Amino acid sequence: MNIGIVCYPTFGGSGVLATELGKALADKGHNIHFITYQQPVRLTGFSTNIFYHEVHVPTYPLFDFPPYETALASAMVDVIRNNHLDLLHVHYAIPHAAAAYMAKKILEEEGLSIPVITTLHGTDITLVGKDKTYAPVVTFSINQSDAITAVSDNLRSETYANFKIHKEISVIHNFVDTARFSKKPIEAFRKVIAPHGERVVLHASNFRKIKRISDVIRIFAEIRRAMPAKLLLVGDGPERPMAEDLCRQLELCDDVRMLGKQQDMEDIFAVSDLFLLPSEYESFGLAALEAMAAGVPVVASEVGGLPEIITQGVNGYMGPVGDVDDMGRKAIRILSDDATLAAFRIEAGLQAQRFDISSIVPQYEALYDRCLANARG
Numbered sequence: 001m002n003i004g005i006v007c008y009p010t011f012g013g014s015g016v017l018a019t020e021l022g023k024a025l026a027d028k029g030h031n032i033h034f035i036t037y038q039q040p041v042r043l044t045g046f047s048t049n050i051f052y053h054e055v056h057v058p059t060y061p062l063f064d065f066p067p068y069e070t071a072l073a074s075a076m077v078d079v080i081r082n083n084h085l086d087l088l089h090v091h092y093a094i095p096h097a098a099a100a101y102m103a104k105k106i107l108e109e110e111g112l113s114i115p116v117i118t119t120l121h122g123t124d125i126t127l128v129g130k131d132k133t134y135a136p137v138v139t140f141s142i143n144q145s146d147a148i149t150a151v152s153d154n155l156r157s158e159t160y161a162n163f164k165i166h167k168e169i170s171v172i173h174n175f176v177d178t179a180r181f182s183k184k185p186i187e188a189f190r191k192v193i194a195p196h197g198e199r200v201v202l203h204a205s206n207f208r209k210i211k212r213i214s215d216v217i218r219i220f221a222e223i224r225r226a227m228p229a230k231l232l233l234v235g236d237g238p239e240r241p242m243a244e245d246l247c248r249q250l251e252l253c254d255d256v257r258m259l260g261k262q263q264d265m266e267d268i269f270a271v272s273d274l275f276l277l278p279s280e281y282e283s284f285g286l287a288a289l290e291a292m293a294a295g296v297p298v299v300a301s302e303v304g305g306l307p308e309i310i311t312q313g314v315n316g317y318m319g320p321v322g323d324v325d326d327m328g329r330k331a332i333r334i335l336s337d338d339a340t341l342a343a344f345r346i347e348a349g350l351q352a353q354r355f356d357i358s359s360i361v362p363q364y365e366a367l368y369d370r371c372l373a374n375a376r377g
Helices: 015-027 068-081 093-107 135-143 153-162 187-193 213-226 239-248 265-270 285-293 324-335 338-353 357-375
Strands: 003-007 031-036 052-053 089-092 116-120 147-150 170-171 198-205 229-235 254-258 274-277 298-301 316-319
Touching: 003 015, 003 068, 003 093, 015 031, 015 116, 015 285, 015 357, 031 068, 068 093, 068 198, 068 229, 089 213, 089 357, 093 116, 093 135, 093 213, 116 135, 116 298, 147 153, 147 357, 153 170, 187 274, 187 285, 198 213, 198 285, 213 229, 213 239, 213 274, 213 324, 229 316, 229 338, 239 254, 274 285, 274 324, 285 338, 298 324, 316 324, 324 338
Parallel strands: 003 031, 003 089, 031 052, 089 116, 116 147, 147 170, 198 229, 198 274, 229 254, 274 298, 298 316
Antiparallel strands: none
């Protein structure tokens, strides 16, 4: 198949999932055409059947805000025409689903039919999409899609609860390449981070308010009071200055490393003992799943899709949003002795196997086949 994938090229979960899906499909022989405004961060290496098409947005004095959606729709039309795409798979509803609808209608005027699949990822539904500024367009464009998927059962329910969607939404869970993340730790790397055998705690995100970075730091403060420990903060975003200030206030700077944005997360997961994700909401929690694939248990908020991957007291723990004391106690319980940590590590790895890329990608292929069969009548 010739498949177009439209996504955000950033470190966020939707862009990561879309890119990894495209790479996996290319490995299975499909031709994959990424359409976005810059090369996706996970699109590394070379593949003979992966193509990247950059969306150029001209600037004119007339526009205070360059019309990206219009440029994107035009780029979709161009790529579909010239590369004979069979279908278009757009990730994150805003603005990709609306732009895809526009491209589809343009092509219909030329006698071309292109099925559009929209995958909902989270804040396109639970946060941004609910804003009355966007809601009518989001609702319309989702309903106009030939197929709709959501990355968790929770997100499917949230979509039906907040939008008048009259089509079936299929759940195809986020996935992880367990082989990629089951790396042995680089002992020299761990020795630099924790020279005296301290426990290594990790958090990775885009540092937005919804991630509750201050809770990450306060939970770590509880852990450090109980045992020697180090905290790795991976990512960047608007909450970073606050995080740095809070570390100074709590006198944690010597035990906290801010690593910025990182692409090779598997090396960082490999030297970590615990992953913290006390978010206000997670539609699924791809970072948590990647941690578990590396055998790293997770302590997180009991929200969104996280209960679909974390089994309480088995491969991690969940607590109420904002309850730093509760999550701190649960983290200490896991890290308190080697035997307990080892048991949680094993269970985390086993749980991640349920979401391995080898079992999830065929679900997308089957969906593509159904859409193409329907389009051909």
